[in-house]
Every structure is written in structure tokens, then in C-alpha cells.
Amino acid sequence: MEPTRAIYWNVGHGVIAPMYLLVAAATAALAWGFARRLRVWRRGRPVDRLDHPWARAAEALRAALGQRAVLRAPRPGVPHALFLWSFAVLFAGTLLVMLQADLSEPLLGRTFLRGRLYLAFSAALDLAGLVALGGLAALLVRRVLLRGRLESRREDWGVHALLFAILVTGFLVEAVRIAATELGAAPALARWSPVGAALARTLPPMAADTASALHLALWWIHLALVLGFVAALPWTKLRHAVTTPLGRLFADRRPRGTLDTPDLEAEGATFGASRAVDLTWKDLFDADACTGCERCQRACPAHATGKPLSPLRVVREIGAAAATAPEASLLDAIGRDAIWSCTTCFACQDACPASVEHVRKVVDLRRHLALMEGEFPGDEVRTAAGNVEVSGNPFGFAPATRADWADGLDVSVAGDGRPADVLYFAGCYASFDRRNREVARSFVKVCNAAGVRVAILGKREGCCGEPIRKLGNEYLFQQSAQKVIDAIHASGAKQVVTTCAHCFGALSRDYLDLGLSPSVEHHTTFIARLAEAGRLWMDADAAPLDCTFHDSCYLGRYAGIYDAPRAVLAAAGARVVEMERSGADAACCGGGGGRILAEERLGSRINVARAEMARATGAPVVVAACPFCLSMLEDGLKAGGDGPRVKDLAEIVAERIGG
Amino acid sequence: MRILVCVKQVPDMAARFRPNGAGTWYGEEDLVFRMNEYDENAVEQAIQVKERLGGAPEVTALSIGPARVTEALRKALAMGCDRALHVPDDAAAERDPWQIASIIARVAQDRGFDLVLTGMQSQDRGSAQVGPFVAALLGFSCATTVVAFELGDGRVRVKRELEGGARSALEVALPAVVTCQLGLNVPRYPTLPNIMKAKKKPLDAVAPGGEPADARAATARFFEPRRRAAGQVIEGALDDVAARLATILKERASVA
Numbered sequence: 001m002e003p004t005r006a007i008y009w010n011v012g013h014g015v016i017a018p019m020y021l022l023v024a025a026a027t028a029a030l031a032w033g034f035a036r037r038l039r040v041w042r043r044g045r046p047v048d049r050l051d052h053p054w055a056r057a058a059e060a061l062r063a064a065l066g067q068r069a070v071l072r073a074p075r076p077g078v079p080h081a082l083f084l085w086s087f088a089v090l091f092a093g094t095l096l097v098m099l100q101a102d103l104s105e106p107l108l109g110r111t112f113l114r115g116r117l118y119l120a121f122s123a124a125l126d127l128a129g130l131v132a133l134g135g136l137a138a139l140l141v142r143r144v145l146l147r148g149r150l151e152s153r154r155e156d157w158g159v160h161a162l163l164f165a166i167l168v169t170g171f172l173v174e175a176v177r178i179a180a181t182e183l184g185a186a187p188a189l190a191r192w193s194p195v196g197a198a199l200a201r202t203l204p205p206m207a208a209d210t211a212s213a214l215h216l217a218l219w220w221i222h223l224a225l226v227l228g229f230v231a232a233l234p235w236t237k238l239r240h241a242v243t244t245p246l247g248r249l250f251a252d253r254r255p256r257g258t259l260d261t262p263d264l265e266a267e268g269a270t271f272g273a274s275r276a277v278d279l280t281w282k283d284l285f286d287a288d289a290c291t292g293c294e295r296c297q298r299a300c301p302a303h304a305t306g307k308p309l310s311p312l313r314v315v316r317e318i319g320a321a322a323a324t325a326p327e328a329s330l331l332d333a334i335g336r337d338a339i340w341s342c343t344t345c346f347a348c349q350d351a352c353p354a355s356v357e358h359v360r361k362v363v364d365l366r367r368h369l370a371l372m373e374g375e376f377p378g379d380e381v382r383t384a385a386g387n388v389e390v391s392g393n394p395f396g397f398a399p400a401t402r403a404d405w406a407d408g409l410d411v412s413v414a415g416d417g418r419p420a421d422v423l424y425f426a427g428c429y430a431s432f433d434r435r436n437r438e439v440a441r442s443f444v445k446v447c448n449a450a451g452v453r454v455a456i457l458g459k460r461e462g463c464c465g466e467p468i469r470k471l472g473n474e475y476l477f478q479q480s481a482q483k484v485i486d487a488i489h490a491s492g493a494k495q496v497v498t499t500c501a502h503c504f505g506a507l508s509r510d511y512l513d514l515g516l517s518p519s520v521e522h523h524t525t526f527i528a529r530l531a532e533a534g535r536l537w538m539d540a541d542a543a544p545l546d547c548t549f550h551d552s553c554y555l556g557r558y559a560g561i562y563d564a565p566r567a568v569l570a571a572a573g574a575r576v577v578e579m580e581r582s583g584a585d586a587a588c589c590g591g592g593g594g595r596i597l598a599e600e601r602l603g604s605r606i607n608v609a610r611a612e613m614a615r616a617t618g619a620p621v622v623v624a625a626c627p628f629c630l631s632m633l634e635d636g637l638k639a640g641g642d643g644p645r646v647k648d649l650a651e652i653v654a655e656r657i658g659g
Numbered sequence: 660m661r662i663l664v665c666v667k668q669v670p671d672m673a674a675r676f677r678p679n680g681a682g683t684w685y686g687e688e689d690l691v692f693r694m695n696e697y698d699e700n701a702v703e704q705a706i707q708v709k710e711r712l713g714g715a716p717e718v719t720a721l722s723i724g725p726a727r728v729t730e731a732l733r734k735a736l737a738m739g740c741d742r743a744l745h746v747p748d749d750a751a752a753e754r755d756p757w758q759i760a761s762i763i764a765r766v767a768q769d770r771g772f773d774l775v776l777t778g779m780q781s782q783d784r785g786s787a788q789v790g791p792f793v794a795a796l797l798g799f800s801c802a803t804t805v806v807a808f809e810l811g812d813g814r815v816r817v818k819r820e821l822e823g824g825a826r827s828a829l830e831v832a833l834p835a836v837v838t839c840q841l842g843l844n845v846p847r848y849p850t851l852p853n854i855m856k857a858k859k860k861p862l863d864a865v866a867p868g869g870e871p872a873d874a875r876a877a878t879a880r881f882f883e884p885r886r887r888a889a890g891q892v893i894e895g896a897l898d899d900v901a902a903r904l905a906t907i908l909k910e911r912a913s914v915a
Contacts, residue, residue, distance in 0.1 A: 270852075
């Protein structure tokens, strides 16, 4: 006899009608639930997140089935992925059963779950059930072990119980059936249901009608639980099974960190967000895509140093407000101190497996505070903004002295008629900050050594506006940006290089919307190319240099530049000892999000926390590639007594070429 | 009620100032300009009075100078002034306080102001005379260097800052000229809607009303003080710093 099994064994085909009625009811509950959520999401402002629909769908499918983001934290990630994959197999198996039993067999008289396919089907589902149980058990153990550290609500335990019950009753239904039909009559077949068969063997012997009644009862219970799962989807955290992949579908496809560039002259417009309804529908949706996994909060440097910010809480407050008080002030619910504490380091968003866009929300809230209420995180920031407005730098130095750092160096000033290969946009820190002027000088030396002719904007250079933008003052940002763009265009430069990760982000990404034409590069990749092209002769045999490299948020997570600086360090003969958190997981120095201009009044200091990670490597030198990072880390290391020195990548290279 | 706020646009003080061609004032090359800090407090005070009185008072900002001073006036409008008057005068920077005060007084004469607010001094010339001169010319009462301000019953109650941190409280009858000290208030940062609104508020050029009064003082020469030897910064651990300072004091300053 060809191996197969009778579908609807014991329960009979009579159940089809009531079963589908129940399925319809569960589906209706599902649809109703999501329709209610949809009403909440639609309270947000419009934003187009459905361009390139096929590419979006493919990315969403890949993300959901690939589980890559989930697996980045392996302890919860591996069991979750195993559970999801096996649950998907079980779901597919159930669909196959439905296809045969309720469609192909009654309508066409054809069956396909037989023979080898049936054996494979049977074994696959059995094993999938086992793996799903294992994954679920691992997650349960983790949740119990992390009690007090991982928030567990009644809903979390409830969802665990439901999923367990579904899997266990599934196996029980199978076991009773196998005990009655296969163990004795077809032991060879039972081997292809190893878990069900093993369970069947442990069942006490029972009379045929007892077995039949028990099977029927279990079958209905299992069905009810499964339909309960379907109906519960929109109403519990299980909704993430739908909303998380959808969140990926609706993801922002622009270069990472892109912010909207509003037309500030628009008549009667309000700017930024102070209420849920001021945010986009995707922001409100995000709250439903969030699973509460807390990875954002764990990655957040502000949260880690005792500030009142939790990216998770921001998302949840927005979700709560959207559902119950869409016109109420989010600023009060989230708290201004929390909003100002963000360093826009992107660690939360990078860690989020649900594609939640935390940073944009924070900037939107700040835009309201800055543009509509004229607020700053402190008086020192107000002064700095005033200085940017008047003097084109946050320190308030005279713009006429901006190029003094270049005295005695072989650089031309744009417009002086000398030819140049690149325009070096030094930025405010390299122009005025005593320590960072050394970086600018080193970079020029490196360029000179490679035969690259460097021009600067001189007095016409001004603040790129990046910190100001992150502080929400879009007006001053656009004003500053326009001046910079005009100056760069007037210089006729084809290629711009900057040594500042923040200038780099502004010029290469933010200015796209404002019409900057030349290409913009950061000095890490620029020097890496020079080194690779053999244009830099570095004394790799010089005394070996042990160092650690601090990934700037604006280079790493924002722009994906991780390898270039390390390649340069390798070419310079340096050995890099990685910090406890490096690459995409690197911790912020505390200077992003405009915080470089602000006093850190709440909690402990972010730069000290990062400096200690650097110190812990034991390396005598910490290499940075951003003036904010350099300043913050130097400051942070001072706090703990003698420690490693901080140097910019350009300084390391300049030393090694003997410049 | 009508309030006049007199604002001056001054160079940012971080600049390196160089004498102009005539050597009688600084040259403007490479300078950037902003509203005189003390005048920001005056504008803020005027707006606060307006807000406290339910928006009733009309606040007029006035500035004398070349075209660039309209930037300062726009800022005053963005902070909340209702209208602005610009007296175009390319020679304003070199005019003495008496001339400036007489131009202000002429413009203010028939406009029915009850209160004139201005900074206690300008950051660049620092004469602190314009306010009192305006009061004298208009026949108004006057209070200078105020650090607290309260308006009621046709009178202004102010606190003045005196030497050595002392204060004096006084009450002056309207109409009055009040000059504002830093710290009187925190000048607001204009919101974007107000910046946009300010672009549409009236900013009118007004004639100075005849030849300026004769100057009572003339600047003979603008110069940098003779350079002294650079200071010395002692860095290092506290004990070392103290020890080295002691050595230096013994050696050079003959401290026993």
C-alpha cells in the first residue's frame, strides 16, 4: 500500500462546514482587529512608502524568512528563528492538507500527499513541531532567567502558553491517531512520524471508542487553539508576525539617516511633531511593529548612562498616544529631557529587528521644540546656535580667522587661481579647535605626500549645520547649508573631502535635497584609496603600533564605512585591537545629535563610558576619524587618569609617511 | 500704549578690529554683525510688556545705520515687534551719542511713545549715553542699567544695578526711557512662524528729519593698545602648577 494517511480520520468530513465557519469567524476577528489598528495608523500624516513595491516585497520577505536582524542577538535570535522557520513549515504543511482535503480531492479527485512526498511531509512536520517546541522552550527559559531585566507582561506569558498548547495538542492528536492506526498496523509508516510515534507509544492502551472520543476532543481543542492564535494576532504582541514584515516593507529606502527637507517658506505650515497626528503614519505603525525586544534600549548610549531616554519608550508612548490621545502633547508624555538626550547615534534603529525608525521621530519632536517653540537643550546651545548664525561656527570665532590653521601649509584658497585636485572642507572643529587643527594639518600633509593638490574655502567656509539640524533647527540648518553650497559651487570644485564625519553626513547626504553637485568623500575612504593606489609610501616597518579604532556613528552605522579606516591602519603597519563594542555595534562618543554643543547634565557621561571601553583594550593609542569623537574621547579619557592617547587616522598616516 | 525699542547693530566682538582708513573708527572689512546684546534685552522686555498687556501695546523697533542694520530690525520683528523704522545713515557708526540721540528724538517726537527701551550701552562704542540723551531731548523720565522691570498704573518700577553688586529700586513716571542691563531677561529665540511673519511686517525707511545735530564729541583716533608680552599658561598637576607659579612669582615679581 502506498504510504499516506486519511485526512479527517476519525473526525469525518462532516466537520468541514463547521470548521470553515470557525475559520471564517477567526479570520473576521483578525480582519476586524487589523482594521482597528489601520484606523490608528491613518491618524498619521501621509508619506509614500510604497514606491518600488516589488523590491520592497522582496526585501520584506527576505527579512522575515531570513531572520538576519533577529539573529544579530543570537541568544534570543536563534530560538526565535528556529521557532519561526518550523512554524512556517507547519503552516505550509497545514496549507497542503487543506489544498488536498478541501480542494483537489473533492473537486478534482486528486491526492498528492502520498508515497514519498507523504513520508517527507510527515517527517518534516513532525521535526518542525519538535524544533518549534525546542525554540519556544529556550525562549521561555530565557524569559524566566531574565526576570527583572527583561520586561515580561501577562501577555508575554499568555502568548507562550498559547503557542505551547498549540504544539502540544497537535502532537497529542497525532499520537492518538498513530496509536490507533499505525503503531500496530503500519509500523514502517509510523517511523516517518518519529515524535508522534514516540508519544503514541507512551499512551496507555485504550479501547477503540475511547481513543476515538479522545482524538475527536483533542482535534477540536487543537483547532480552537489555532483559530485562537489567528484571532489573537492583531490584539496581542503576536501582531508583530504581520506588522514586523510589513514594517520592513514600508521601510525608508533613502540613504540611511536621510531626513525630510521641508519647504520652510510654505504658507501656514507647522513644522516638527508635538502630537501623534503630526507624525507620519509609518511612525504610528512602528509602534505596532515593535515587539518590545528592548534591543534599542540596550544599544542606547543615553539610556546606558542613566538619562531619561529609552528609544523603546519613545516608540511606545507614540503608539499609546496614537491609539488614545492623538491630539495630546507627546512632548509631555515622552519628556523634553528624553528628547534632548538622544545622540542620533542610530544604534537603536540599527539594532531594531522591526525596522522601527527611532531617530527620525526624535528629530521630528526636536523640530517642533526648536522651530515652533524656540527651545534648546540649554543656554550654551542657544549661544552656539547664535554663533553659527552670525559667525558661521558654534564657537563664535571671527570668520576671518577660519583658515588660520592652514598658515604655512601648501594649500590654495578657492578662487586664488591655483589649480587643485580636491576641495578640503575642514569644518568648524578642524578650523578652530586647537587639537583638531592638528588633524587638518596632518590631512594636508598626507595629501601633499600623495601629490594631491588641496584647496580650501578659507573665510567663505562656514558651519555645515549638521549639529544644528539634529537639534531640530531646520531653518538655521538650511540657511547655513545654502551658504556652504553657494561657496562650494563658486569654488568650482569637482570633489570635496572632509575629515569630519558630521560634515561628511551633511554634505554627502543632507545636501542632496538642497542641490550640492560635487561628490563628497570622507578622508578615511579618500586616504584608503590613495594607499591602495600606491600613492602613499608608509613606513610599515617602523615600530609596530598597537591601537584600537573607534567607529564613528556617522561613518559606520550611517554610511557603512568600517573597512576603509582599518585598511589604512593595516597599511600603516598598525595592529588594531577591537573594543568591546565595534563596527555596527560601536558605542557612541556622545557628540552626535548636536550634543557636542551641549553640556551633559543628566546621568553619567557617555564619552567616559566609551573612553573606558577604549582603555580596556590596553592599546596605547585610540584612533578616531571624526573631530567630535576625538574631542569627546580625549575628554573622556582625562576623567580616568593616564590612558591611551587619541589620534585621528590622518595623524597616524602623516606620522608614518614621515611628513 | 506705544513702545519704542532702539536697537543698534554691532560687529561680533570676537573679531580682530583694525582702524579704518581715517583712523577714527574700526574698518568693517571681514566683520560680521549682530544685534547689540543689551538691545536684545530691551526688545525682549518690550515684547514681555506687550504680552502681559494682552498684545495691546504697539512695539516699534528703530535702528540707525546702513542697509545692513535692517537685519537687526528683522530680528526684532521676528522676536515680536510690530513694526520697524530704519533711518538710513551710512555715517551712523562714527556719529557721537548726542547726534544719535537727537536723530532718535526727532523720529520719536510726534509718534506718541509712552515708553522707550534700549540697551544700557552698545557693545562697540559703549558710551551708555544715548538713552539718557534721548530722555533729556524728549523730556521723559529715565532709568538706566535696569535688571528688573515692572509696569503698572502709568509708572515703571525698576531695579538698577549699581557698583559692587548693589541694587537700587526706583519708580519712574511714564513717559520714560529705560536702558536695559544684561540679565534683565532671557531674550527669546525667534520661532520659525515668527521669522516668516516678520518678513511681512512693515519695515519703513524714515528720513532723519533734517541735518543731524552738531557732534559734542569727536573720536580723534581708534587704535589698538600697545601689545604687552604674551601671558604664560602653566599646565599640569595642581601641585606642580602651584610650585612653578611660586617660583615665577619669586623670580619676577619679587614677592617675598
